[in-house]
Amino acid sequence: MDMQVAKKKLSLKEKYKLLTRDLGWDTTYHTKDEVFPYVQYEGIKIHDWDKWEDPFRLTMDSYWKYQAEKERKFYAIIDAHAQNNGHLNITDARYLSALKIFLQAISPGEYAAGKGFARMGREFPGVGTQVACQMQSIDEIRHAQTQIHALSNYNKFYNGFHAFADARDRMWYCTLPRSFFDDALSSGPFEFMIAIGFSFEYVLTNLLFVPFMSGAAYNGDMATVTFGFSAQSDEARHMTLGLECIKFMLEQDPANLPIVQGWIDKWFWRGFRLLGVVGTMMDYMLPKRVMSWREAWNIYGVENGGALFRDLARYGIRPPKGWDDAEKGIDHMSHQFMLALYQYNFGTAFHSWIPSEDEMEWLSKKYPETFDKYYRPRWAHLSKLKAAGTPFANMGLAKLCQTCQIPTVFTEPDDPTSICQRETEYKGEKYHFCSDGCQHIFENEPEKYIQAWLPMQQLFQAPINGDLGAWMNWVSLIPGKDNGDFDGSEDERNFAAWRQQATSNQ
Amino acid sequence: MQIDLRTVSIKQQRNTFDHLARRFGDKPASRYQEGSYDIQATENLHYRPTWDPDQLIYDASITKIVMADWYALKDPRQYFYNNYTLARARQQETAEANFSFVESRGLADMLPDELKQIALDVLVPLRHAAWGANMNNSFISGYGYAAIFTQACMFHAMDNLGIAQYLSRLGLLLGDQEALTEGKTAWLDDEAWQPMRRYIEDCLVVRDPFELFVAQNVALDGLLYPLVYERIVDGYLSAKGASAVAMLCQFMNDWFDETRKWVDAVMKVAAAESEHNRAILQEWTEKWSGRAAAAMLPVVRKALGADADEVVGEEVAAFKARLKKVGVDI
Amino acid sequence: MSTVFIALQANEDTRPIIDAIVQDNPTATVNRQPAMVKIDVPGSMTIKRETIEEHIGRAYDLQELQINLITLSGNVDEDEDSFTLRWNS
Numbered sequence: 001m002d003m004q005v006a007k008k009k010l011s012l013k014e015k016y017k018l019l020t021r022d023l024g025w026d027t028t029y030h031t032k033d034e035v036f037p038y039v040q041y042e043g044i045k046i047h048d049w050d051k052w053e054d055p056f057r058l059t060m061d062s063y064w065k066y067q068a069e070k071e072r073k074f075y076a077i078i079d080a081h082a083q084n085n086g087h088l089n090i091t092d093a094r095y096l097s098a099l100k101i102f103l104q105a106i107s108p109g110e111y112a113a114g115k116g117f118a119r120m121g122r123e124f125p126g127v128g129t130q131v132a133c134q135m136q137s138i139d140e141i142r143h144a145q146t147q148i149h150a151l152s153n154y155n156k157f158y159n160g161f162h163a164f165a166d167a168r169d170r171m172w173y174c175t176l177p178r179s180f181f182d183d184a185l186s187s188g189p190f191e192f193m194i195a196i197g198f199s200f201e202y203v204l205t206n207l208l209f210v211p212f213m214s215g216a217a218y219n220g221d222m223a224t225v226t227f228g229f230s231a232q233s234d235e236a237r238h239m240t241l242g243l244e245c246i247k248f249m250l251e252q253d254p255a256n257l258p259i260v261q262g263w264i265d266k267w268f269w270r271g272f273r274l275l276g277v278v279g280t281m282m283d284y285m286l287p288k289r290v291m292s293w294r295e296a297w298n299i300y301g302v303e304n305g306g307a308l309f310r311d312l313a314r315y316g317i318r319p320p321k322g323w324d325d326a327e328k329g330i331d332h333m334s335h336q337f338m339l340a341l342y343q344y345n346f347g348t349a350f351h352s353w354i355p356s357e358d359e360m361e362w363l364s365k366k367y368p369e370t371f372d373k374y375y376r377p378r379w380a381h382l383s384k385l386k387a388a389g390t391p392f393a394n395m396g397l398a399k400l401c402q403t404c405q406i407p408t409v410f411t412e413p414d415d416p417t418s419i420c421q422r423e424t425e426y427k428g429e430k431y432h433f434c435s436d437g438c439q440h441i442f443e444n445e446p447e448k449y450i451q452a453w454l455p456m457q458q459l460f461q462a463p464i465n466g467d468l469g470a471w472m473n474w475v476s477l478i479p480g481k482d483n484g485d486f487d488g489s490e491d492e493r494n495f496a497a498w499r500q501q502a503t504s505n506q
Numbered sequence: 507m508q509i510d511l512r513t514v515s516i517k518q519q520r521n522t523f524d525h526l527a528r529r530f531g532d533k534p535a536s537r538y539q540e541g542s543y544d545i546q547a548t549e550n551l552h553y554r555p556t557w558d559p560d561q562l563i564y565d566a567s568i569t570k571i572v573m574a575d576w577y578a579l580k581d582p583r584q585y586f587y588n589n590y591t592l593a594r595a596r597q598q599e600t601a602e603a604n605f606s607f608v609e610s611r612g613l614a615d616m617l618p619d620e621l622k623q624i625a626l627d628v629l630v631p632l633r634h635a636a637w638g639a640n641m642n643n644s645f646i647s648g649y650g651y652a653a654i655f656t657q658a659c660m661f662h663a664m665d666n667l668g669i670a671q672y673l674s675r676l677g678l679l680l681g682d683q684e685a686l687t688e689g690k691t692a693w694l695d696d697e698a699w700q701p702m703r704r705y706i707e708d709c710l711v712v713r714d715p716f717e718l719f720v721a722q723n724v725a726l727d728g729l730l731y732p733l734v735y736e737r738i739v740d741g742y743l744s745a746k747g748a749s750a751v752a753m754l755c756q757f758m759n760d761w762f763d764e765t766r767k768w769v770d771a772v773m774k775v776a777a778a779e780s781e782h783n784r785a786i787l788q789e790w791t792e793k794w795s796g797r798a799a800a801a802m803l804p805v806v807r808k809a810l811g812a813d814a815d816e817v818v819g820e821e822v823a824a825f826k827a828r829l830k831k832v833g834v835d836i
Numbered sequence: 837m838s839t840v841f842i843a844l845q846a847n848e849d850t851r852p853i854i855d856a857i858v859q860d861n862p863t864a865t866v867n868r869q870p871a872m873v874k875i876d877v878p879g880s881m882t883i884k885r886e887t888i889e890e891h892i893g894r895a896y897d898l899q900e901l902q903i904n905l906i907t908l909s910g911n912v913d914e915d916e917d918s919f920t921l922r923w924n925s
Contacts (some may be wrong), residue, residue, distance in 0.1 A: 065595055
């Protein structure tokens with residue numbers, strides 16, 4: 001038999017280059033501009049797409065293999081969770097509000113991101129970039145689906161989950177994440193990468209998934225922990241894509257710096273506003289807390305974000321413009337957000353509540369500078385009203401920020417006693433904002449942001465015409481079940497009864 | 507907290523999510539349904555795309571095909587991420603075993619030179635065509651309407667990439683890196699490959715997602731896979747003793763067999779929707795499949811020589827019969 | 837100096853990996869949190885295939901890290917022998 005000459009074993013890098021990068025070619029029957037029509041108009045100059053670095057050199061065979069392993073683990077756990085009434089293991093039914101917000105507000109965003117990355121997987125003229133975007137696209141489909149599947153069993157037993165698809169398009173607070181993702185999807189390919197790949201994935205998702213999911217574990221919710229951490233394992237790839245992309249843009253041409261910096265400023269602030277809701281989930285909605293929003297911010301915002309921006313300083317990048325205002329807001333935002341949610345809880349498809357004395361102690365320990373001084377008195381006041389049988393409901397319509405779409409409930413960065421409100425006149429119309437950051441974003445692209453769909457205005461148009469009942473019907477919110485104070489809710493009653501049944505012999 | 511593990515019987519409050527109950531009635535939904543239906547935003551879109559202000563972010567009207575409900579385009583395989591990924595992981599294991607079987611037994615070196623050369627000439631340049639298919643499906647997924655259709659297109663795009671990579675590995679195994687270099691040169695310059703490259707490049711400028719679906723997944727793949735993998739690899743090469751090549755191409759054969767059921771289902775439902783759709787699908791299928799057949803001919807000739815015309819003719823007839831079954835008569 | 841980190845799910849698969857990381861990066865700090873383990877190292881961290889293989893007693897592909905990875909921070913450089921995270925500042 002002939003001696004087999006062993007073929008030289010290719011290194012991972014060489015193999016990846018041949019199996020991926022080398023697949024592309026320069027088209028000749030159509031110009032590059034015809035094939036990739038959207039990569040010019042944003043003004044980003046790329047001279048050599050081959051300089052793009054792929055940090056995770058996954059070929060499809062490895063992708064299928066490793067992802068299948070993750071999937072098997074995930075579905076085994078959620079099947080067991082459903083079969084064994086795993087929902088009764090959670091610490092307290094209040095925790096469910098965090099999951100309801102997640103399903104209504106975050107999961108549809110995963111799908112939207114997937115759509116965007118499918119487009120980027122086609123629009124960028126470099127194979128390495130395209131493949132990384134395509135893998136992220138299919139991963140994002142995965143995330144939307146695993147989240148829906150993990151939470152599907154909760155929907156069978158608890159209120160507030162059932163209309164997440166309707167809420168996504170119509171609910172007033174869902175317009176916050178919707179406008180964020182719609183903004184990214186309506187941007188050009190490079191801005192999209194900075195919006196989702198860099199700002200959202202790199203700077204902010206750690207805050208969303210890591211401490212919050214650890215919190216889910218702490219609160220006995222294995223289904224959520226599993227989707228959270230399983231999704232996050234893909235995020236490690238996504239974050240790296242975002243970082244490589246920004247380095248690539250900055251290395252290709254010095255003229256890209258001001259454009260990229262502008263997007264970082266914009267998208268950091270957009271993302272920061274969006275994640276305010278996560279702070280509220282962490283500080284108020286996890287019955288057993290792992291860490292405060294402030295502590296999470298210190299680790300993943302200050303420390304990790306700081307490291308990132310020191311690293312990027314060599315390209316001339318400075319930390320985002322809103323960074324200092326963000327820092328000033330950290331000790332306030334979760335409290336302000338929860339107070340707002342409580343006041344408007346007749347219009348939310350999740351419950352909110354007045355924190356217990358015990359929880360207020362925790363909050364005051366975690367927020368020594370702000371909680372006792374500004375927020376405990378407000379909760380005490382709300383408590384008194386509730387005890388008197390006249391719980392406070394703010395039936396006035398919230399003034400929404402034209403950019404981030406959050407009601408203007410946040411305070412001035414340097415004065416926690418006055419609400420921050422900004423106004424800009426454009427073409428004879430007045431527009432309102434919650435912050436300097438949001439006002440600047442509007443002023444840079446007014447023609448975009450005047451298009452924003454504002455749910456409060458919708459209330460007065462057909463088919464609702466100002467009728468609250470008609471509005472609830474339109475957003476598929478069932479009054480007395482989905483909304484209101486947790487105290488006295490059906491979820492509270494059912495959870496207590498089922499748990500009693502599960503832990504006793506009756 | 508310790509909970510007694512015995513199953514507690516507690517009263518379920520509802521069977522499924524509202525949007526699924528509206529579609530399928532008040533009963534438990536499958537994971538395919540939960541993960542696929544109505545998960546794309548449909549109302550109150552905020553901003554017009556800066557890349558094309560004439561479009562909406564999700565815009566059903568950028569294709570000529572009109573559907574009352576785009577979620578009618580159900581995937582008969584009912585693939586969502588999980589079962590798709592598990593299916594491919596299994597196929598990947600088989601493909602891996604096949605590659606290592608061929609490699610460890612030195613089967614590549616035992617191939618007669620002439621057959622090996624035909625395999626390289628026909629298969630290696632196709633990795634670029636598969637990359638084109640990947641970009642096209644990424645486009646359809648990105649700009650098509652409704653998750654039920656577009657997720658399947660993304661799965662398809664990743665499959666196209668996987669195939670491009672298997673073809674690259676086949677090239678490396680049979681002819682080392684030079685094989686890939688020569689294959690690329692042929693793709694770019696060899697006259698026989700130019701109609702095919704032109705076809706792919708013409709697809710890259712089509713911006714109607716459904717027309718692109720027809721051009722790539724129906725017309726081109728509908729002829730390319732039977733001709734290359736059934737007729738040339740399984741038929742001609744295997745019969746002459748190069749069954750090692752067939753082993754290396756098993757993924758592609760199985761894949762085409764599986765995915766054509768989805769492609770057919772999409773065409774069938776879209777054509778049955780209206781005479782308007784049917785007429786457009788007929789026009790597109792006719793136009794693109796005619797070109798695809800012409801592009802395949804010189805490629806098939808590389809293996810089958812003078813028989814190529816007849817074989818292509820047979821496969822075109824089979825393709826027409828297939829399309830007729832789904833309501834598209836060309 | 838900036839800190840790089842990697843967080844892994846806390847399970848049987850990752851126990852030897854974490855041991856290997858600590859062995860190769862003497863300045864590492866291991867934080868155990870509910871369901872996850874986060875390892876911080878000042879400046880840079882290198883994960884070596886060989887060390888993991890010593891701990892698990894079988895061949896290991898560094899891409900297997902993906903399965904249990906939760907998050908990381910720092911610029912990534914990966915080849916078949918090592919996986920490095922680094923801040924350049």
